[in-house]
Amino acid sequence: MKDNILGRNLTYLRKNAKFTRDKMAELLETSKFTYRKWEYGEHEPNVDTLIKLSEIFNVSIDELVGNSKDGMQLALLEEKQ
Secondary structure (H helix, E strand, O other): OHHHHHHHHHHHHHHHOOOOHHHHHHHHOOOHHHHHHHHOOOOOOOHHHHHHHHHHHOOOHHHHOOOOOOOOOHHHHHHHO
């Protein structure tokens, strides 16, 4: 994805929830290495995983991928606070 918006949002949401990559991998039934690749933008999760991520973090898939109505990326919210 352009500028790795998804990865930055995943990192922001994970840290905000105080989850480790190990915990995320457990919740998503994947390896921590796969999850790390999503955060670093080396790979992208499939649709089923995006749905799980949106449920875990209580955000829409649009927000996860940086397609929110107001154009605000979740990771940028941290900088504004």
